[in-house]
Amino acid sequence: MTKFNRRDFLKVTGGVAALGSLGYTPFVIAGASKKVVIVGGGIGGATAARYIKMADASVDVTVIEPNKKYHTCFLSNEVLGGERSLESIRFGYQGLHKEGIKVVHEMVNNIDPQARVVKTSAGNSYKYDRCIVSPGIALRWDTIEGYDAKVAETIPHAWKAGPQTATLRKQIMAMRDGGTVIISAPPNPFRCPPGPYERAAQIAHYLKQHKPKSKILVLDPKDKFSKFGLFTAGWKKHYGYGTDNSMIEWISGAEGGKVDGLDAKNKTVRALVQDFKGDVVNIIPAQKAGKIAHIAGLADKSGWCPVDLKTFESKIHANIHVIGDAAIQSPLPKSGYAANSEAKVCASSVVALLKGDEVPQPSYVNTCYSILAPNDGISVAMVYNYADGKINKVEGSGGLTPGYDKTTMEMRQREVLYAHSWFKNITKDVFG
Amino acid sequence: MKNKIFTGLLITCGVVLGGAAAAATPSATMLSNTCVGCHGPNGNSMGPASPTIAGISTEYFMEAMEEYKSGVRPSTIMGRIAKGYSEEEFQLMASYFSKQQFNRDKDQNINAKMAKKGAKLHKKYCEKCHEDGGRSSEDDAGILAGQWMPYLQFTMTDYLSGNREMTKKMKKKVNTLKDEQGDKGFEELWHYYGSLK
Numbered sequence: 001m002t003k004f005n006r007r008d009f010l011k012v013t014g015g016v017a018a019l020g021s022l023g024y025t026p027f028v029i030a031g032a033s034k035k036v037v038i039v040g041g042g043i044g045g046a047t048a049a050r051y052i053k054m055a056d057a058s059v060d061v062t063v064i065e066p067n068k069k070y071h072t073c074f075l076s077n078e079v080l081g082g083e084r085s086l087e088s089i090r091f092g093y094q095g096l097h098k099e100g101i102k103v104v105h106e107m108v109n110n111i112d113p114q115a116r117v118v119k120t121s122a123g124n125s126y127k128y129d130r131c132i133v134s135p136g137i138a139l140r141w142d143t144i145e146g147y148d149a150k151v152a153e154t155i156p157h158a159w160k161a162g163p164q165t166a167t168l169r170k171q172i173m174a175m176r177d178g179g180t181v182i183i184s185a186p187p188n189p190f191r192c193p194p195g196p197y198e199r200a201a202q203i204a205h206y207l208k209q210h211k212p213k214s215k216i217l218v219l220d221p222k223d224k225f226s227k228f229g230l231f232t233a234g235w236k237k238h239y240g241y242g243t244d245n246s247m248i249e250w251i252s253g254a255e256g257g258k259v260d261g262l263d264a265k266n267k268t269v270r271a272l273v274q275d276f277k278g279d280v281v282n283i284i285p286a287q288k289a290g291k292i293a294h295i296a297g298l299a300d301k302s303g304w305c306p307v308d309l310k311t312f313e314s315k316i317h318a319n320i321h322v323i324g325d326a327a328i329q330s331p332l333p334k335s336g337y338a339a340n341s342e343a344k345v346c347a348s349s350v351v352a353l354l355k356g357d358e359v360p361q362p363s364y365v366n367t368c369y370s371i372l373a374p375n376d377g378i379s380v381a382m383v384y385n386y387a388d389g390k391i392n393k394v395e396g397s398g399g400l401t402p403g404y405d406k407t408t409m410e411m412r413q414r415e416v417l418y419a420h421s422w423f424k425n426i427t428k429d430v431f432g
Numbered sequence: 433m434k435n436k437i438f439t440g441l442l443i444t445c446g447v448v449l450g451g452a453a454a455a456a457t458p459s460a461t462m463l464s465n466t467c468v469g470c471h472g473p474n475g476n477s478m479g480p481a482s483p484t485i486a487g488i489s490t491e492y493f494m495e496a497m498e499e500y501k502s503g504v505r506p507s508t509i510m511g512r513i514a515k516g517y518s519e520e521e522f523q524l525m526a527s528y529f530s531k532q533q534f535n536r537d538k539d540q541n542i543n544a545k546m547a548k549k550g551a552k553l554h555k556k557y558c559e560k561c562h563e564d565g566g567r568s569s570e571d572d573a574g575i576l577a578g579q580w581m582p583y584l585q586f587t588m589t590d591y592l593s594g595n596r597e598m599t600k601k602m603k604k605k606v607n608t609l610k611d612e613q614g615d616k617g618f619e620e621l622w623h624y625y626g627s628l629k
Contacts, residue, residue, distance in 0.1 A: 051465075337469050344465045363458040365466035365516075367509065379509055383466070383516020385455035392455070397516030401508070410589075414481070415508050417582055418470070421482035425472040 033060045034354045037118045037128040039108045039292055041065030041093060043072070044134035044324030044339040046430045049101045051347035059354065062102040062126055064118065068092065070431075071161035073192060074336045075371075075423050079165050080158070081202030082209075083374060086166055095432025111296040113317035130350050132312075133298060133305075134324045134343070135290025136160070137191050137334075140303075143286040144184075145261040145270075155264050155281050158199075159191060171280045172203060177211040179279030184259040184269060185220040189304070190287045191325045191334045193226035194380070198370040199282075201231070204239040204247045205373050217278065218250040219271050221258035227370060227380060233404040234372035259283070289326035296320070304328045309391045311349040311359055312342060321346050331393055332384060338366045340426055362386045366398075369419035377415030460524035463517070467525065476535040481582040487534030489569040493526040494519075496574075506595040530569070536578030542627045550624025553617055557609045561601065565628050577628035584622045 036052055038045045041063045049063050070091045078084035093103040106120035111131065118126040139157060141148045147155070156171070158164040172181060181203055185196040200218050207214045225231070235241030235248050251257035251271070261270030268277045288294070288303030298305045298314050305322040306315040312327060314320045323329075323346050324339035332338040345362040352359050364384040371377050382398030384391050401407060401415065464475075467485070472478050475486035485493070499505035500514035517525070554565065562568070566576025576584065590596040591606060598606060609617050 340469055341466060345462075348462060360462055361456040361458040363462050363466050363521075365469070365513070367470060367513070381509055381512045383513060385458075387455040394516040398512050411508055414586055417481035418508060421477060421480055422470050424478035424480075425482060426469045428473055428478050429468055 033058050034129045035060045035062070035127055036130050036132065036350060036354075037126045038063045038132045038134065039111070039118060040134040040136060040290065040324075041067075041096075041103060042070060042134060042136050042324065042339070043336045043426075043430055044136075044343045045132065046070070046093075046096060047340045047343035048132050048134065048323060048347045048350075049096055050099060050430070050432060051344050052351055053099050053101055055348060055351045056354070057100065059351065060102075061100075062104065063093070063096060064104050064106055064108050064120060064126065065093070066105060066107045067162075068105055069162075071165065072336065072423075072427065073159070073161045073195070075419075076158070076161035076165045077195065077199045077202040078371060079161075080169050080172065080199060081205045081371075082169075083202070083205070083371075086162075086169075089161060091427060091431045093431070099432055108292050109295070111292070111320065113296070113320055116319060129319070129354060131320045132343075132346060132350065133293060133296065133314075133320060133322045133326065134339070135292045135326050137287040137325050138289065138291045138294070140286040140288055144259060144283060146264060147262045147283055147285065151262070151264045152283075155262065155267070155283055157284050158282060159186075159195075159284050159287075168280070168282055172206065175211065175214065175279045178213040179211070180214065180277070181207075181216045181280045182267075182269060182276055182278035182282065183216065183218045184281075184283040184285075185218060185222070185225070185257075186284045186286050187221045187258075189330075189334060190284070192368075193333055193335075194231070194368060194370045196220075196284055197225055197227070197231045198372070200248050200250075201234060201238070201370075201372040204235070207247060208239065212247075214247070216248045217276060218248065219257040219259050219269065219276065220250060221253045223252045223254050227378060227400060229403060230378045230401060231370070231372070234376060234378065237404065238373045238376065287325075289322075293322065293326050298322055299326075300328075302328065309389065310345075310362055310386055311353070312346040313349075321350065329391070331382075332364060332391055333366055333368070335366055335368050337368060337422075337426065338364070340430060341365050364391060367422065369415060369422060371416055371419055375409065375413045375416060377412055377419050379415055379419070457518075457520055457524070460528040463521050463525050464528040467529075474532040475529045476532070477580060479538060479540070479580045481580055481586070483579060483583040484534055484575075485529050486532035487569050487575060488526070488529050489572070490523075490526040490530045491572050492569070492574055493529060494522055495572060497522045497525075504597070506590050534569075534575055534578060536629045538578060538580065538626070540581055540626045543623050544627070546620045546623035547627040548624075550620035550622070550627075553609065553613060553621055554624055557605045558621070566625055567628070576625045579625055581622040581626040584625055585618075588618050 038049050049061050072089045106122040109121045110119040116128050156164045156168045158168040200216050239247040241248050256273035258272045259269045267281050268275050289299045289305050293299045293305050300306050305327050307322050307327045312321040312323050323342045325334040341364045349359045367381040369379045378401040380400050383394045470482050471485050477484045497514050500510045591598050
């Protein structure tokens, strides 16, 4: 029997009182409290923690996250474009603390699925009834010769926001007018499919104002990418894409855009048919599930984690759920909103499974905005349901912002304001 | 033989149903969870433009969603999202959001002088239908009091451009307001509604 002191009592009843209006069980016995350990305090992990606590305040929820601050990847391209501060995409865990969620800043270095224990490099062990792993992505250094974590300190990927974003921003600001920024885009599947192309637009937006003779070269192993028509139309409208004077040049896979090597010292990348020298080089490598997913044996040969799409429970280890970018969750994309949506579905099933109740029927959604210029935003959205063991796009729903010829600047300016609203609302939903 | 045909029919039916999203209906909370990423916790938007939908009347919610779905009401993204849900699912979401409290504690740049003028305009042109400063959700209208100002502005822009249809009664009042007060009159109204706590 767990000791039940006065402070715990206040904590439990206080938490319940706050949620009382939503109709949850008014009293719980502390000794019976179930333990959920969440590995990773990003969009998926923090959302899951909050939604478990909201659904059942008696569950003992611990989030293990090495960093004290989280930087959202979404809207980090606006930091590169000079339209947003790094502070504005930085979030702490006070909100989670206040809701009675334990957040410990340690690095998980193993998960024992038999003993149901999460172990950290600080030497601590955390027992769980259910574990949720939301580790995000790891970068496939092995796909680009001459590139690794150390080199990335000077040739940033900036695909995990924070110091990497700051480094890239500084380099772009320090670049001479007339310089070239190289963006090497990753192969599918990867985090934030429209991200590299929004990045090109945001950097172009900055250069257009401050260094108008400069160029951006996007090297891509793919022949098409997310929101292709909208991006190329936006690049054309704002940055002269397709003309001799275009600020952005995109080299597709068919044209030899695949990068497989880097000479960091000379800031030169090796693409399929020729080398390209840049003044600033941003390499976004191929990706796989975050490191801990591999250590814990949750990933398959693809490098990502197979899961049951109703509960997000791992198909490899029972009682461990994997959400967010690390999971194989297609047709849901690897996006922030999808991670948030998956976390809510996963939280509701974890609470049900802990009680021995039936797992609720899921509903998922994704909306993803890209900002091409301060007054020009585009989006893609989709509603998903669950049937026959699969996630399905609801027929007729979702899709892209209609083409440039079918929308006005006024409507696309609204999309920017809605993008910023989405940012404020989803970060409130994630971090409290 | 009879049995075989029967089984065959069953299999065929199963396949047909399976193909056409035989998904069970999720709970009101599960469905509403998909809205809050854009519309905020419990439907209380953090702004600056996405509207708060907490406290919305069931009637108005249903009408809005059906209009977005059919394309009658213009939108950037809501039309695409609304097409993803059934009438039954809208009913569940409506029941959820109509029970939430509309939070008017918003940080908006209110011009007190304009808000004061707006109060007068509201009384003259709008109060008859949008009772109590547009606070009421007891009717088929959206809540105006304490709503995000950019959203109010977008809505009126769509009405004035003819992209969104007004009722006869509203059209008359809006046109009179425009003739007598000009564009500034509408702006003063937003400051008034935005200022209401």
